[in-house]
Amino acid sequence: MSSRDKILAKIAQNQPEFSALPDLKGLGNVYESPAQQFKTILEGIGGKVIEFSDWSEIKAFVHEHFDSNARITSTLPELADIAELDWVDNDPHTLENVDFTIIRGHLGVAENSAIWITESLLKQRVSAFIPQYLAIVLEANSLVSSMHEAYTQIGMEEYGFATFLAGPSKTADIEQSLVLGAHGARGLTVFLKV
């Protein structure tokens, strides 16, 4: 008998009597202003929220924070004049020296400021992790209150990879001192389109 069959047989023999799944009704807060909650939480974990209505505002942000030889990548055609867009089919290792990446997110969760991003928006899975700094463009009306609402929206959506991303990469492994920028992006800016 293979290990698989042995393991499964023993489990079948040892598992307790069937117990039904609970339902998920009644779980999750509903926030009056998801945007406010989202902002408070994200700032609490080291991220930043900037509301914008015109793409020129993002461009101005980039000019202000990065000098002309910084490598800036994006997936947004709206930002073609300030960022590379033609990296998406390259070997992911070539993103190693990216300073700033601007991508889109599907939805944001107010209770924990996590942003849902699937492979279709990342283009390269590593694109949200490898740059020194990351920005995510989010529609203000895509904010939901809780993780439960988020998963209801996600439903059975098909993807190869997806992530909930909340704030910059961090660690507190040295004497519980919080340091931003462990292995992923050192900073996260969320551009909230209003």
Added chain:
Amino acid sequence: MESKVLEHSKASEVFNKDKERVGWHDETLWFVRSKRDKAAHNIPDWELLRSTASNIKHNVLSNMHDYLVEFEKNALANGVHVHWAADAEEHNKIVHGIIAKHGVTRMVKSKSMLTEECHLNDYLAKNGVEVIDTDLGERIVQLRDEPPSHIVLPAIHLKKEDVGETFHIHLGTEKGNKDPQYLTEAARHHLRETFLTRKIALTGVNFAVAQTGEFVVCTNEGNADMGAHLADVHIACMGFEKLIPRREHLGVFLRLLARSATGQPITTYSSHFKKPREGQEMHIVIVDNGRSTQLGREDFRNSLKCIRCGACMNTCPVYRRSGGHSYHNAVAGPIGSILAPNLDMRKNADLPFASTLCGSCSNVCPVKIDIHDQLYKWRQVIVKEGYATTSKKLGMGAMTFTLSNPAIYQTGGKVGRWFMRNIPFVVNNGLNPWFKNREMPEPPKESFREWYLNNKKS
């Protein structure tokens, strides 16, 4: 590990030699515990969330066979290779087989307590494969040739001076520089180079979804993602109890995990891996290693609900004052003490006694495992099976632990001394120094004293 293990009580005596450090360790973990409390209190539906999570896990235990078959079917359809390992040795062989097939001798790994349980690194080293752990805490202890002392905070027993010295020796940082920012930056550079040059990445699994065949890996650092998305081969190893039924259940567990672990609203990255990326190969290794036996032990099966948040360790007065290494098991603390005897009852007979049965662990557990009840029940099993008598004085092990560890037990001051002079084994009486300034847990069903009186004859 072949070397002789020190009983928990002896090992904690060693740990307690440095009083200042013990006090610091205690306070640091209590600080993490307080952050957890704050995060929990910010969620009005916290208790409902806990009981829902516990009930979902109960359903999983009761339907494990079918969920595993469903998970396997879906993962295969997603283009993922699925392997099954009956024990640690088979797990290690499978992983090595994949590495060998690709003709590679170096691998990056993100945190996986399962691979610690299986001693994978040692096995691979013996077979000529170099493994670099990429979680900062794990990398620190790996450079020091130590095991992690905590499942979430692997280097919690070390001070920044220790890390500075370790990095100075191994990574060439300035001598004497102990600034966490500086040291983290040094590790970032060192590990970035590693991520960019390794062809195989191994990760753990936090949750595996039967309905979709996907699995979720949670990190704050981004190391699992950096490894997996840059490697040609991704190996994910999981104990079979990581299964959850449906994708929507992730909402429940992701809300609980980080809040319970560190008081964060969620980990920075909760990555859902469903299919290999184009050109990549993805493997899942499903491991039993005693879990199916534990599933059959009615009194102990709930331990398989554990989501490895570490909250029971952070709150445990014994863990905080004896350190993770004194448990001589990959998973330390209260949960480790109920998992370990299942793996090896003789070797781990001391662990269920490394507790005051105060119940604080059960109170914080996000999946409501009756941890202190199980510790109590293990004591009975261990005494009955004769492991207590062969191991010297273990019949009185509970008392031995407290009495031989005055440094742990006696926090000093009048109350502590009074306590030591009188009845050191009565637990929940408000005079126990463990409880000073602590949230009072529910009392255990049978007091320590009752247990002692009932069992000392056997």
